[in-house]
Structures are given as C-alpha cells and as structure tokens.
Amino acid sequence: MDSKGAATRALILETAMRLFQERGYGKTTMRAIAEAAGVSVGNAYYYFASKEQLIQGFYDRLQADHLVAARLALVGETDLARRLGVVLKTWLDVAEPYHQFAAQFFVTAADPASPLSPFSSDSKEARDASIEIQVEAVYGASTKIDPKLRETLPELAWLGMMGLVLYWIHDTSAGRAKSYKLVDQCVPIAGKVVKLSRYPVAKAMIREVADICLEHGISPRIPKPPVRPDTSAK
Amino acid sequence: MDSKGAATRALILETAMRLFQERGYGKTTMRAIAEAAGVSVGNAYYYFASKEQLIQGFYDRLQADHLVAARLALVGETDLARRLGVVLKTWLDVAEPYHQFAAQFFVTAADPASPLSPFSSDSKEARDASIEIQVEAVYGASTKIDPKLRETLPELAWLGMMGLVLYWIHDTSAGRAKSYKLVDQCVPIAGKVVKLSRYPVAKAMIREVADICLEHGISPRIPKPPVRPDTSAK
DNA sequence: CCAACGACTTGAACGTGTTCAACATGGAGG
DNA sequence: CCTCCATGTTGAACACGTTCAAGTCGTTGG
Numbered sequence: 001m002d003s004k005g006a007a008t009r010a011l012i013l014e015t016a017m018r019l020f021q022e023r024g025y026g027k028t029t030m031r032a033i034a035e036a037a038g039v040s041v042g043n044a045y046y047y048f049a050s051k052e053q054l055i056q057g058f059y060d061r062l063q064a065d066h067l068v069a070a071r072l073a074l075v076g077e078t079d080l081a082r083r084l085g086v087v088l089k090t091w092l093d094v095a096e097p098y099h100q101f102a103a104q105f106f107v108t109a110a111d112p113a114s115p116l117s118p119f120s121s122d123s124k125e126a127r128d129a130s131i132e133i134q135v136e137a138v139y140g141a142s143t144k145i146d147p148k149l150r151e152t153l154p155e156l157a158w159l160g161m162m163g164l165v166l167y168w169i170h171d172t173s174a175g176r177a178k179s180y181k182l183v184d185q186c187v188p189i190a191g192k193v194v195k196l197s198r199y200p201v202a203k204a205m206i207r208e209v210a211d212i213c214l215e216h217g218i219s220p221r222i223p224k225p226p227v228r229p230d231t232s233a234k
Numbered sequence: 235m236d237s238k239g240a241a242t243r244a245l246i247l248e249t250a251m252r253l254f255q256e257r258g259y260g261k262t263t264m265r266a267i268a269e270a271a272g273v274s275v276g277n278a279y280y281y282f283a284s285k286e287q288l289i290q291g292f293y294d295r296l297q298a299d300h301l302v303a304a305r306l307a308l309v310g311e312t313d314l315a316r317r318l319g320v321v322l323k324t325w326l327d328v329a330e331p332y333h334q335f336a337a338q339f340f341v342t343a344a345d346p347a348s349p350l351s352p353f354s355s356d357s358k359e360a361r362d363a364s365i366e367i368q369v370e371a372v373y374g375a376s377t378k379i380d381p382k383l384r385e386t387l388p389e390l391a392w393l394g395m396m397g398l399v400l401y402w403i404h405d406t407s408a409g410r411a412k413s414y415k416l417v418d419q420c421v422p423i424a425g426k427v428v429k430l431s432r433y434p435v436a437k438a439m440i441r442e443v444a445d446i447c448l449e450h451g452i453s454p455r456i457p458k459p460p461v462r463p464d465t466s467a468k
Numbered sequence: 469c470c471a472a473c474g475a476c477t478t479g480a481a482c483g484t485g486t487t488c489a490a491c492a493t494g495g496a497g498g
Numbered sequence: 499c500c501t502c503c504a505t506g507t508t509g510a511a512c513a514c515g516t517t518c519a520a521g522t523c524g525t526t527g528g
Contacts, residue, residue, distance in 0.1 A: 005476070032517060040478045042518080051515065087511090167450070178450065185446045192439050201434075205426050212419045216401070216412065239507070264485060274508045276487080285485065 009047040012037050015056045020058075020124045021097070022147045055134040058098070063130055065094045070133050080143035081191030084157050087137045088164055088183045093177060095168070099176065103169040119232035131158045160186075243281040246271050249286045255331075259289075262374065289339045292332070297364055299328045304367050314377035315425030321371045322398055322417045326410055329402070337403040353427035365392045370374050380431045388443040394420075 015037035019028040030051055034041045046053045069090040077083050095102055136147035145153075167180045194200040249271035253262040264285055268275045282288045303324040304334040311317050368388035379387075396449055402413045 008476080029513080031513090041516085042479070043477055045516070046354070046476070049516095067403075106376075165424070182450055185442075188443055189439060189446075196435070196439075205423060205430075208419075208423055212416070214421075216416055242506080263483080265483095275485090276509070277507055279486065280506070283486095 005047075008039065008043065012039065012044050012047055013054065016054045019057075019060055020101045025055075025101040058070055059105065062098070062102075064089050067129070070095050071136070074137060076142060078142040079191070080141035080145060080194055081187050083137040083141050084134075084190060085161075085183055085187035087133055087157070088161060089180065091161065092168065092179055092183070093162075096176060099168075101205050104170055106165060108170055130161075131155065132232065134161070143194060144198075146203060146206065148207050148210050149194070149197050152213045155213055156209075161195060236368060239281075242273065242277070243381075246273065246278050247288065247291045248280055251292055254289075254292070254335045259335040267370060293339065296328060296332065296336075300325050301367055303328050303361070305370070308371060308374060312376040312427070314428055315421050316391060317371040317375050318394075319417055320419035321367055322395060323392070323414065325395065326413055326417070327396075327401065330410060332389075333402075340399060340403055345355065364395075365389065368392050368395070377428060379428055380440065382441050382444050383431050386447045389447055390443075410453035425448070 012033065014130075016028070016033045019033055019036060022028075030041055030044055033054075034044050037044070044054075048057075070087050071088045073090050074083055077086055096208075131154055134157040135156070138150060138153045164179065164183065167177060167182060171179045193206070197206045238370070246267065250267045253267055253270060257263075264278055266274055266287075268278050271278070278288075286359060304321050306322045308317055308326050311320055365388055368391040371391070371430045372384060372387045398413065398417065401416060405413045407413075427436075427440075
C-alpha cells in the first residue's frame with residue numbers, strides 16, 4: 001500500500017488549497033503551508049517540485065469536476081450552440097469558488113516556459129482532457145453541421161473557452177454575473193454562425209478559418225470518436 | 235534641471251534592458267543590474283518600485299516604436315483589412331529582437347493584479363495608445379464599412395492583436411515565421427467578413443457582436459476622430 | 469535479532485526581490 | 499561660513515522559494 005506517502009501528499013495539498021483560498025496564492029508562503037500541515041518545508045518539496053506544482057493538483061481536480069458537471073448538464077440538450085454554452089457555464093460554476101487565486105494560477109500558466117502552460121507538452125494530458133469535453137459537446141449534438149467545421153470546432157471552442165477564462169479572470173462583478181451574461185450572448189451568435197455554414201459563401205470562409213486552425217492548431221490531432229457521453233472514470 | 239536623477243534612472247534602465255536581452259529576464263538579478271550600472275541595489279529601487287516596473291520602460295519604448303513603424307507602413311495602403319494586417323506585422327517586426335524576454339514580460343502583464351496588465355487602470359494610458367494605432371488604421375481606410383462595425387472595429391482589432399501576441403509568445407519558429415503567416419492568412423478573412431457586413435443577415439450578426447463588445451468592452455470609449463495620420467508627437 | 473536498504477522527513481543554508489534606517493551631497497537662506 | 503532640507507545613495511537585513519546533506523523509520527533478507 002502507498003498510504004503513508006499518499007496521505008502526507010494529500011494533507012499538504014489540502015492545506016495548501018485551503019490557505020490559497022483564505023489568503024490568496026501570493027500571500028501563502030511555503031513555510032506557512034508546511035507549518036499548517038504539521039510538516040517541514042523540505043517535506044512539501046519532497047512531494048511537490050515547486051509552489052506552482054501544488055497548483056497542478058488544484059487544476060486537475062477542477063478539470064475533473066468540470067468534466068463531470070458538464071457531462072451531467074449536457075444530458076438532454078441537443079442543440080450544438082447551447083451544448084457549447086453549457087460547457088462554458090458549468091466551467092464558470094465549478095471555478096467560481098476559486099476565482100481569487102485561480103486568477104493567479106492561470107497567470108503563471110500563461111508562461112510558455114511553465115510546465116503548467118496549457119500549450120506546454122508537459123500538460124498535453126490535461127489539455128487533451130479539457131478538449132475532450134468539447135469533442136463530446138460537438139459530436140453529441142443533433143444540429144446539422146459542415147463536417148469540416150465539425151472537425152475543427154472542438155479546438156475552436158477550446159480557444160473560445162481560453163478567451164472566456166481570460167475575461168473571467170478580470171471579471172469583478174458579483175458572482176461573475178458578467179461572465180455568465182457574456183456566454184449567454186455568445187451562444188446564439190455561435191448558433192447563427194453554424195447555420196450560416198450551410199451557405200456557400202460563408203461555408204468557404206469558415207473552411208478557411210478551419211484550415212488555419214488545423215495548420216496553426218496548438219493541439220496535435222486527437223482521435224474523435226462519435227462519442228456517446230459516458231460517465232465512467234477514465 | 236533634473237539631470238542627476240534622470241541620468242541615473244536612464245543608466246539603470248539601459249543596463250537592465252541590456253542584461254535582460256543578454257541573459258533573459260529571470261536570470262538577471264537586481265544585484266547584477268546594480269553592479270553593472272555601478273550603483274547600489276537600493277538605488278535601483280529608488281527609481282523603480284520593482285523589477286517588473288523596470289520593464290514598463292521597455293514596454294513604453296516598444297509601443298512608441300510600433301506607433302512610428304505602423305504609421306510609416308500604413309502610408310499608401312487603403313484597404314481596411316490590409317491596413318489591419320500592416321499594424322500586426324509591424325508589431326511583429328519591432329518586437330522580434332525582444333522575443334525571448336518579451337514573453338516573460340507579457341506573462342507578468344497578464345496578471346490582473348499587476349500594474350502592467352493591459353486591462354489595469356494603471357496602464358490605461360498605454361492601452362489607449364495601443365488602441366490609437368488601430369483607430370488610425372480603421373478610419374484611414376477607404377473601404378466601405380458598416381458604421382456600427384467601424385466604431386467597434388479598433389477594439390476588436392486590439393483584441394485580435396492580443397491574441398496574436400499570445401500566439402507569438404509561444405511561436406518558436408525561425409524568425410517567427412509562423413506568426414507572420416498567421417497574419418497573412420487572417421487578413422483576407424477579415425476582408426471578407428467586412429464585405430459580408432453589407433449583407434443583411436451577416437450585418438445583423440456583426441452588429442450583435444459589436445453590441446457585446448461595447449457592453450463588455452474592456453476599454454472605456456475613446457474619442458474616435460476621423461483621423462488623418464499625423465506623425466507629430468502627442 | 470541484525471544489517472541494509474529505500475521511502476520519508478528534517479531544518480539549516482542559499483540566492484533572490486525588496487525594504488529601510490542611515491548617510492552623502494549640494495544648493496538656498498541666514 | 500554655517501544650517502537646513504530635499505534629493506540621491508548606500509548596504510545590511512528581511513522574507514520568500516528552493517536545495518540538500520543528514521537524519522528517521524519501517525520493511526526485508528539473512
């Protein structure tokens with residue numbers, strides 16, 4: 001059994017998350033975390049290579065929570081654009097409690113040199129997982145859609161979500177009301193764009209956009225099975 | 235005269251910029267800067283509140299250079315989309331020498347708590363200046379365009395430029411070739427979108443987008459004079 | 469029971485950004 | 499010439515993230 005080490009690791013992570021929420025990331029020192037957890041500073045570094053890495057634990061949990069919440073909320077929703085909106089709104093839901101220090105996190109994650117960067121190869125697994133839910137949202141919809149667009153849409157949606165995250169980070173409105181409203185306003189527009197993709201002129205343009213995304217796409221092509229939402233753990 | 239202090243300040247800034255380029259931002263210590271400049275550490279902090287603030291000097295210069303370069307390159311170009319492309323490409327030009335440590339800079343600038351954040355009120359002046367060139371690009375074009383779109387376009391273009399910067403930061407291709415290519419590919423699409431804005435269906439949609447941008451717009455409305463490019467200092 | 473090994477834990481020490489009380493300088497007013 | 503004050507300047511000291519040589523502890527093989 002791996003109980004001893006795993007228990008200490010979990011204890012340190014829990015303590016860190018709690019302090020991060022209480023005081024914010026910047027004002028929480030490694031010494032404070034160690035003291036509050038009843039271990040030594042060096043011990044924390046035995047389990048986490050850096051203060052940043054402590055946050056990877058938070059990130060993983062956030063994403064897992066989002067995946068569950070989004071899958072649940074997607075049930076019964078067949079409209080493509082609304083499905084994408086659901087994915088975004090459930091993210092806002094699960095992320096809300098951590099808004100203050102999540103901002104700090106996503107900032108350090110923006111560093112291309114950081115292993116936490118969503119574009120870094122170190123976090124390929126996490127990124128693929130976060131695109132996975134977009135794939136499910138797209139392929140689980142009944143809305144008719146240009147196949148080429150469908151292929152690129154998950155990545156586009158993921159990029160849009162990154163944009164939303166950026167907006168959300170700077171959103172100081174109560175309960176992040178403005179972020180929710182932004183999603184609500186964008187969803188119908190996304191629906192219209194998808195519908196427009198049937199007209200030849202727009203279709204050509206959208207294909208152009210899709211091509212650019214494929215060429216410059218940040219994520220390597222991931223397999224896109226005609227997914228049936230499935231709540232079993234991976 | 236303010237020579238003594240100003241001279242020391244300039245000396246420290248120059249030294250810091252040189253070391254940043256030589257060793258990168260992270261590996262350049264305040265002690266090294268002070269030593270290389272022949273002053274004490276405390277003296278550097280007398281002129282710059284933090285290591286980050288040292289970078290504001292670089293940022294101001296970069297932006298001023300971009301403004302000059304873009305205005306020059308805009309002369310004779312009347313097509314709207316191409317004008318926007320010119321603005322983006324001249325930015326890539328002037329930023330290229332600083333790519334390595336500029337990335338570091340833009341990362342810290344992404345922090346909403348940082349005074350360097352493009353969304354922070356502390357840097358309103360810098361942000362307005364960087365939107366200013368977009369205003370000039372839009373209002374100096376001969377291309378016909380929906381007035382409502384025209385009003386929002388500078389901000390949209392600025393947002394697009396932020397996106398390009400994000401892409402550029404992660405761009406490791408030689409000479410940032412991929413970033414240039416991305417601009418080249420996006421310019422014609424932008425042109426088509428603008429043309430589409432004449433058709434009723436697309437027009438309605440574009441107005442919707444414009445409305446959302448106005449409502450959620452990060453920058454307070456800036457006056458938009460029918461600008462004639464003018465190279466006099468502000 | 470012992471020895472040895474690996475997993476786990478410790479806290480002092482290092483390099484960093486930053487602060488601060490003290491000092492230097494040089495010009496204005498007496 | 500002296501005093502005073504603002505401006506500039508200093509370097510030791512602080513708090514932090516991080517490293518590491520040394521230690522503890524439980525388990526395994528003899």
